[in-house]
Amino acid sequence: MLGLTHLQRLEAESIHIMxxxxxxxxxxxMLYSIGKDSAVMLHLxxxxxxxxxxxxxxxxVDTTWKFRAMYAMREQAAQDAGxxxxxxxxxEAMERGINPFDHGPLHTDMWKTQGLKQALxxxxxxxxxxxxxxxxxxxxxKERIFSFRTASHGWDPKNQRPELWNLYNARKHRGExxxxxxxxxxxxxxxxxxxxxxxxxxxxxxxxxxxxxxxxDGMLLMVDDDRFPLQPGEEPVMRSVRFRTLGCYxxxxxxxxxxxxxPEVVQEMLLTTTSERQxxxxxxxxxxxxxxxxxxxxxx
Amino acid sequence: MALHSxxxxxxxxxxxxxxxxxxxxxxxxxxxxxxxxxxxxxDGKSTLIGRLLYDSKMIFEDQLxxxxxxxxxxxxxGKAIDFALLVDGLAAEREQGITIDVAYRFFSTERRxxxxxxxxxxxxxxxxxxxxxxxxxxxxxxxxxxxxxLVQTRxxxxxxxxxxxxxxxxxxxxxxxxxxxxATFDAIVADYRAFAASIGVExxxxxxxxxxxxxxxxxxxxxxxxxxxxxxxMQHLETVEVGNDIxxxxxxxxxxxxxxxxxxxxxxxxxxxxxxxxRPGDAVRIVPSGRTSTIKAIxxxxxxxxxxxxxxxxxxxxxxxxDCSRGDVIAAAENPPEAADQFEASxxxxxxxxxxxxxxxxLKLGTQTVxxxxxxxxxxxxxxxxxxxxxxxxxxxxxGVADVTxxxxxxxxxxxxxxxxxxxILIDKLTNATVAAGLIHNALRRAQNIxxxxxxxxxxxxxxxxxxQPQVLWFTGLSGSGKxxxxxxxxxxxxxxxxxxFLLDGDNVRHGLNKDLGFTEADRVENIRRVGEVARLxxxxxxxxxxxxxxxxxxxxxxxRGMIPDGEFVEIxxxxxxxxxxxxxxxxxxxxxxxxxxxxxxxxxxxxEAPEQPEIRIDTTRMTPEQAAEIIVAxxxxxxxxxx
Numbered sequence: 001m002l003g004l005t006h007l008q009r010l011e012a013e014s015i016h017i018m019x020x021x022x023x024x025x026x027x028x029x030m031l032y033s034i035g036k037d038s039a040v041m042l043h044l045x046x047x048x049x050x051x052x053x054x055x056x057x058x059x060x061v062d063t064t065w066k067f068r069a070m071y072a073m074r075e076q077a078a079q080d081a082g083x084x085x086x087x088x089x090x091x092e093a094m095e096r097g098i099n100p101f102d103h104g105p106l107h108t109d110m111w112k113t114q115g116l117k118q119a120l121x122x123x124x125x126x127x128x129x130x131x132x133x134x135x136x137x138x139x140x141x142k143e144r145i146f147s148f149r150t151a152s153h154g155w156d157p158k159n160q161r162p163e164l165w166n167l168y169n170a171r172k173h174r175g176e177x178x179x180x181x182x183x184x185x186x187x188x189x190x191x192x193x194x195x196x197x198x199x200x201x202x203x204x205x206x207x208x209x210x211x212x213x214x215x216x217d218g219m220l221l222m223v224d225d226d227r228f229p230l231q232p233g234e235e236p237v238m239r240s241v242r243f244r245t246l247g248c249y250x251x252x253x254x255x256x257x258x259x260x261x262x263p264e265v266v267q268e269m270l271l272t273t274t275s276e277r278q279x280x281x282x283x284x285x286x287x288x289x290x291x292x293x294x295x296x297x298x299x300x
Numbered sequence: 301m302a303l304h305s306x307x308x309x310x311x312x313x314x315x316x317x318x319x320x321x322x323x324x325x326x327x328x329x330x331x332x333x334x335x336x337x338x339x340x341x342x343d344g345k346s347t348l349i350g351r352l353l354y355d356s357k358m359i360f361e362d363q364l365x366x367x368x369x370x371x372x373x374x375x376x377x378g379k380a381i382d383f384a385l386l387v388d389g390l391a392a393e394r395e396q397g398i399t400i401d402v403a404y405r406f407f408s409t410e411r412r413x414x415x416x417x418x419x420x421x422x423x424x425x426x427x428x429x430x431x432x433x434x435x436x437x438x439x440x441x442x443x444x445x446x447x448x449x450l451v452q453t454r455x456x457x458x459x460x461x462x463x464x465x466x467x468x469x470x471x472x473x474x475x476x477x478x479x480x481x482x483a484t485f486d487a488i489v490a491d492y493r494a495f496a497a498s499i500g501v502e503x504x505x506x507x508x509x510x511x512x513x514x515x516x517x518x519x520x521x522x523x524x525x526x527x528x529x530x531x532x533x534m535q536h537l538e539t540v541e542v543g544n545d546i547x548x549x550x551x552x553x554x555x556x557x558x559x560x561x562x563x564x565x566x567x568x569x570x571x572x573x574x575x576x577x578x579r580p581g582d583a584v585r586i587v588p589s590g591r592t593s594t595i596k597a598i599x600x601x602x603x604x605x606x607x608x609x610x611x612x613x614x615x616x617x618x619x620x621x622x623d624c625s626r627g628d629v630i631a632a633a634e635n636p637p638e639a640a641d642q643f644e645a646s647x648x649x650x651x652x653x654x655x656x657x658x659x660x661x662x663l664k665l666g667t668q669t670v671x672x673x674x675x676x677x678x679x680x681x682x683x684x685x686x687x688x689x690x691x692x693x694x695x696x697x698x699x700g701v702a703d704v705t706x707x708x709x710x711x712x713x714x715x716x717x718x719x720x721x722x723x724x725i726l727i728d729k730l731t732n733a734t735v736a737a738g739l740i741h742n743a744l745r746r747a748q749n750i751x752x753x754x755x756x757x758x759x760x761x762x763x764x765x766x767x768x769q770p771q772v773l774w775f776t777g778l779s780g781s782g783k784x785x786x787x788x789x790x791x792x793x794x795x796x797x798x799x800x801x802f803l804l805d806g807d808n809v810r811h812g813l814n815k816d817l818g819f820t821e822a823d824r825v826e827n828i829r830r831v832g833e834v835a836r837l838x839x840x841x842x843x844x845x846x847x848x849x850x851x852x853x854x855x856x857x858x859x860x861r862g863m864i865p866d867g868e869f870v871e872i873x874x875x876x877x878x879x880x881x882x883x884x885x886x887x888x889x890x891x892x893x894x895x896x897x898x899x900x901x902x903x904x905x906x907x908x909e910a911p912e913q914p915e916i917r918i919d920t921t922r923m924t925p926e927q928a929a930e931i932i933v934a935x936x937x938x939x940x941x942x943x944x
Contacts, residue, residue, distance in 0.1 A: 004611050006332035006413040015613035016572045019557040023626055023667070048570070050601040050615065052562035134404050141403040160401070161734040162427055162650050164434040165723045166572070167664055171732040185415055187406045193328060267320040 007194055014041075014182040015048040016166055017145060018129065021180050022055055024170035025127035028180075031116075032058040032077070032085075034070040035246045036202050037131035039077070040191055041183055043200050045129075046081050053082035059128070060087045061119055063111035065100055065248035067224050073203045080201075088119035100250040101229055107248070117153045120177060127170070127178045135187045145184045151175035192266045205243045206265060208257040212236035219253035244269070330408065333537060336417040336432045336465070338456035339442030344473045348442065348511035349405055349418055355518045355534065356407040402432045411538040421452055426459065426683060426697035427650040430737055433463035434723065437542040440469045440533070445478045445508070449491045454499075455683045457492075461499050462646060462699070462739065464719060467542055468496075468504040471533065476510040480524040499686065505540075507533050547610035551635040552576030552584070553713075553721060555666035556628045560615055568599055568615040569624055571667070574720035576632065578616065579607045583633035586624045587711045592633050593620040627668040629711045629721070637721060639709040640743030646715075647674060647702050649694035651728060651735030657693060657702075661735065665710055665724035672706040674726070674736075694736075703744060708765060715739035762842035766800045770839035772864050773936065776851045776911060777874030778903050779889055780881040782920050782928075783848040786874060789929035790936075791846050797937060802838055803846045804831055819900045825856055832860030839868060844936070852902045854909040872932060873914035878903045880921060 004012070021028050030045060032038050045054040058078050078085035090098075093110040100107040120128060134141045144160050146168045161169050170178060183191075195202060212223045214234045221228075222243075223236040228250065230236070241254035242265065259265045315323040339345035405416040417432030419425065433439065439460040443453055460468060470492050478484045489506045496504055507516055508525050515522035520532035531539070553574045560568040578584075582595045596617040598605040608614045616630060624630065631637055649655055655674060663672035677700035680691035694700050715722030726736035763770050773790065775783040784805055791803045810817070814830055817823040828851050835845045851857050861869045881903070882890040893901035900906040911917075916935060918928045 003331055004609070005329050006408075007328065009332050009611060012572055012611055012613040016557070019570055019613070020667075023558045047601040048613070049560060051566060051568075051599065052560050135406045141405065142401045162431040162725075162737070164431055164725055164734075164737045165719055166435075167666075167723070167725050169664065169725060169727050169732070169734045171662065171727055173732065185404065185406070187408075187413075189327070189408070190413075193324065196324070197328065263320045263324060266324065267316055270316045270320075270323075 007190060007197065010186055010190060011044065011047070011194070013166070013185065014044045017168070017180065017182040018045055018048045018054075020168050020170065021127050021129070021178075022049070024168075025178065027123070027125050028056040028127040028129065029059045029086075029120075029123065029125040030054065030056055030083075030129040031131070032060050032074070033131065033246075034060065034066065034074050034077070034203060035131070036191055036195060036206060037133065037183060037186075039200050039202050040186070040194055041129060041131045042077060042081060043198060044182065056129075057084040057086050059119055059123075059125075060085065061112060061115045062087050062089050063107070063115070063248050064089065064094070065107075065111075065227075065250060067203070067205055067222070067246060067249045067252075069203050069205050070246060073201070077201070086119070086123065088115055088122070090115035090118060099227075100248050107251075120153070125177065126172065127180055129180050129182060131183050132181050133186050133188070133191075134181075134184050143181065143184070145181050146170060147179045147181065148172065149177050149179060153177070188269070189266070192262065192269065196262050196266075203246060205246060207261065208240050208242040208259045208265075210238045211241050211254070213239045213241055213254060220256065221252075222249055222254055224249040326410065327408070330411065330413050332413050332415065333438060333540075333542060334415045334417070334436050335438040335440060335537065336419065336429070336436040336460070337440045337442065338419070338429060338460065339421050339440075339452075339471075339473075343421070343442040343444050344511045345421065345442050346418070348440075348471070348473060348509070348517075349416060351511045351514060351517055352414075352416070352534070353405060353407050355514065356409050402428050409534065409538055414537065421456065423452075423455065423683065424697060426455075426699070427648065427737075429456070429459055430463060430648050430650075433460055433465055434719070434737070436460075436463075436465055438467040438469065438537070438540065439465045440471050442471045442473050443488060443492070445472050445474045445484055445488065448488045449495060451684045453492070454495060454686065457496065457501065458499055458681075458683060458686060461501055462648075464715060464739075467540055468501060469533070469536060470504050470506040471509050472506060473509045473511055475508045475515060475525065476513045480508070480515070480522075482525075482527040485528075505530065505536055507531070507536065509533060547575045547718075548577055550575035550610075550718070552578050552582070552630075552632040553637060553718070554578070554614075554616065554630045555668070555711075555720070556624060556626055556630060557667050559625055566617070567621075568617050569630060570613070570615045571630070572613045572720075573608055573610050574666070575610050575718055577607055577609050578614075580604075584618070584630050585633040585636045586622055587629045587631050587636045588639040588709055589623060589628070590636075591622045591624075593618040593622050595619070627666075629666065637711050637713050638743060639711045641706045641709045642744040643704045643706075643710075643712070644678075644701065644741045644744060645704050645724075645738040646741065647677070647694060647700055647704075647726075648737045648739075649696060649698045649700075649735065650737065651733055652696055653728075653735070654693045654695040654698075655736070660707075660729060662727035662729060663704070663706060663710075663724050663738070664727065665712060665740075666721055668710055670706045670708055670710060671729075672704055672726070675703040675705070677702040701741075704738065712740050712743070714742055759840045759842065762840070766842045768799050768842070768844060769868070770842050771844055771868040771870055771936070772835045772839060772860070773844065773846045773870045773872055773932070774835075774851070774857065774860065775846065775848045775872045775874055776857060776914075778876055778878060778881045778908055779850055779901075780884045780886050781874040781876035782918075782925055783850075783874045785925045786918065786928045786932070787846045787848040789925055790932050793929060793933045794844060794936065797933075799844050799937075800842065801844045801846060803848070804835060805847075806849045809834075809849075819898075821900070821906070824900075825853065828853075828856040829859065832856075832863050835860065836863045839864060850902050850908070852906065852908040854911070857911065870916065870936070871911055871914040872916045872918065873911045874918050874920060874928075875910070876920045878908075 090111055098107055098110045132140055144163050149155055213220045214236055239256055240258055242257045243252060243254055257268055259268045337345050403418045405418055407414050417436055419429045419432040441456050472485055472488050485508045508528055509516050515524050516532045518532055518534045521528040554571040556569045556571050558570045560570050578595055580595050580597055584595055585592050596619045598608050599615045657676040658673050660671045660673050663670050677691045677694055679688040680698055680700040682689055691700055713721040722740045724738045725734050728735045775787050777783050787803055791801050794801045809831060814827050817827050831847055835847055838845045892898045893904040902908045
């Protein structure tokens with residue numbers, strides 16, 4: 001008899017986690033960021049509840065600054081899964097015109113951290129699936145699969161519930177919520193292998209293509225729309241680039257690449273000598289403890 | 301080997317560059333090994349894990365650069381790279397220089413993918429280690445070669461054994477600090493072997509290592525240990541047979557997580573297979589109900605499967621419309637698991653607040669959640685000496701053996717046979733914290749209301765769940781005789797004794813169910829008939845029903861008696877002479893009746909037919925209501941209480 005492969009074990013675990021949440025939470029939601037991890041998470045949800053559509057909506061906490069190709073993918077993915085898509089924009093950030101060019105870290109705080117809290121409160125969601133992985137970052141390595149947040153969405157790393165076997169304690173008081181990370185035990189390579197094995201649709205930006213870019217502060221940024229303020233002397237140049245992670249386009253560095261197929265992307269990834277999140281400016285704020293601090297404040 | 305800069309960079313597998321397709325194909329089918337590392341800060345555990353990550357090429361240039369900077373600033377290894385910094389995650393921990401939680405690390409080689417649970421080794425972090433061990437297939441137990449087998453080594457080994465880890469690696473670390481001396485290594489191994497046998501560990505693999513220098517980590521033997529003939533740590537991790545497939549050889553069991561019902565034509569049972577293999581056409585039994593059916597299909601997003609095995613998450617459909625919901629277990633028809641409501645279990649206490657014996661906690665086992673209480677421990681285990689100590693309770697990190705009583709039967713298997721159906725957690729009902737982990741040894745008695753034959757949920761089943769004999773305590777007597785007063789007292793006492801009761805009183809019924817009825821003889825008969833029907837339904841639900849109605853006519857009382865199964869109708873005659881009742885006249889009704897304002901008033905203008913052979917007769921002229929209640933309760937609990 002054949003043992004399960006590592007991908008089969010990871011898949012089974014993620015599906016088990018999602019079903020536990022649906023069985024025990026009142027109003028679950030899946031946070032959908034349109035990236036490759038979200039794509040895998042959504043695919044797993046479709047598998048978990050097949051033939052029913054996943055019994056919860058998708059929520060995109062939008063910043064209005066995502067790549068255009070991401071917005072195109074968003075609607076299609078929700079439709080294919082037969083799920084409702086909720087999009088939340090922080091009205092205050094909208095009103096104040098918060099943007100990554102002028103506002104630095106405030107951009108992430110207002111659109112994403114505050115926006116997420118607003119959306120969860122607005123719809124009264126008590127459990128939110130997120131696509132974070134433990135291999136992404138050191139403080140993630142210790143986060144539980146079921147991560148509890150106080151009524152004000154705070155995270156207390158010292159007061160986490162022990163998780164034994166595959167038993168998850170989903171009990172909570174009114175107002176408290178759970179962030180659930182079904183991909184906790186996946187690595188980046190697992191994600192890519194699974195995308196290939198399952199034929200999951202991902203945003204084309206992950207594959208190399210000629211795109212208009214400028215080089216700024218050591219990062220290659222894509223000029224995705226005309227809101228990109230070019231500095232004196234800057235001129236968009238067509239370069240063959242791809243993205244290792246996708247976020248707000250002005251904050252997401254591209255890598256020069258000729259990898260136009262998934263195996264080529266994985267090949268480049270395995271041959272590269274830098275860790276995954278290097279292309280993303282966000283983790284470098286406030287030193288090494290950046291992510292841990294953001295999480296205590298309510299960032300995913 | 302000390303580190304040289306040219307070693308440092310991540311160097312990928314040659315196949316990646318040559319033939320990515322072949323590489324991916326090979327890696328697609330790798331297995332997974334989950335292991336835990338046990339040791340204290342001083343044993344070099346974090347250094348060892350950092351070294352495994354480094355040697356399996358999981359450390360990238362940028363991480364290495366950050367690591368070098370951190371090592372220079374806060375490292376404990378002088379100018380050398382401090383691998384411990386690579387794995388110590390949280391800011392608070394970095395400051396204290398110790399790991400205080402469970403961290404999960406990932407690395408893979410050509411042969412396997414690994415998930416490492418990295419937990420602190422101090423006694424005050426026993427709960428963290430138990431958590432990490434619960435999902436591990438293998439444990440690496442670190443020993444400092446200079447110190448040998450210590451109290452903590454014994455503690456770690458015992459916990460791994462308790463959590464059912466069958467593969468232990470004794471990693472004798474820091475061999476560089478004892479000049480790679482074989483005699484030192486052999487003495488430690490012999491010492492450990494003697495101890496291991498005493499706790500039932502049959503086999504282990506001992507490897508001499510230096511995490512700091514890298515000896516016997518990836519290749520063996522290192523030039524420094526020519527006398528060592530075994531595998532390197534990595535070789536052992538890559539090749540050891542951990543027997544994940546053993547679960548497939550056991551009888552089929554799948555705890556039902558969720559019933560998938562997208563439309564009227566589909567009813568699927570979703571769950572993760574705990575043990576065994578399932579195929580369409582297999583005969584299955586739903587436990588605890590005992591109903592049988594056959595597997596119609598194994599439905600997945602990718603189409604129906606020919607078979608599914610332990611570990612997979614699937615959706616099963618059954619050939620018959622049988623009751624089956626979350627918490628039930630679908631099992632091989634001929635070999636189903638037991639159900640019981642009392643167990644003996646090992647309990648690992650994880651809550652800040654100590655165990656309160658007898659208090660109800662939520663117990664979650666598989667997909668079942670029940671209310672359960674833990675008796676005072678039979679003994680606590682000193683995790684250092686492994687002695688059994690007398691204990692009244694268990695506090696944080698305490699481990700003991702105790703009896704567990706659940707409020708309904710749980711489908712289970714001994715933990716030694718099945719982690720999925722033998723391990724449970726306890727949840728504090730007030731704080732919702734996970735306060736304990738439990739490992740079932742065996743049932744103390746088989747639940748009496750579990751039958752392997754199909755069992756309808758009938759009045760007997762409902763009554764058995766409440767642990768009581770349903771009955772109707774029918775109080776009859778004149779207005780003002782004291783029926784309601786006594787019935788109230790009886791109900792309070794029964795309730796305090798843990799019985800499930802309901803009091804139907806003349807007033808509460810006449811304000812609702814019977815508000816359309818008056819006091820004519822016909823209406824009085826109908827009043828009693830309806831009350832009788834309600835009482836009968838309530839006994840079907842398993843309740844002890846108390847009724848307080850004048851119910852003056854013998855015929856109606858007999859009518860009700862006829863509705864209720866034999867022995868369950870208890871007629872209680874609250875015998876108060878008319879004269880006494882009229883003197884009390886608590887509601888002023890007798891005065892109104894005498895004045896002709898209340899027609900058909902029992903005793904005045906309508907007859908009261910006293911019972912001829914009541915089960916209980918209460919003479920209110922000779923006892924207080926309290927005494928009366930005591931007599932009734934004694935009789936109800938004494939004569940009719942079930943033997944549970």
